[in-house]
Amino acid sequence: MGNLLAYVFGLISLVIVIPATIPFLGWGNWLAMPLIVVGIIFGALSSSDGGRNFCIVVFLIAAVRLMLGGGFI
Helix, strand or coil: CHHHHHHHHHHHHHHHHCHHHCCCCCHHHHHHHHHHHHHHHHHHHCCCCHHHHHHHHHHHHHHHHHHHCCCCC
């Protein structure tokens, strides 16, 4: 169950992160970060690692985009 919740939080976050790669929409990554962390927590509590790993990949995409934009743009 935790793995399924992790996938759901990861997909919701991915829907937010993809448009946030456009310049001047980087603030969307800040909105998605707490959702991603909740997904990682649910994934860590489950017996399977798939949902957690998916959330970690989405987190890395958002974090790299924030670093490239200086945290704001």
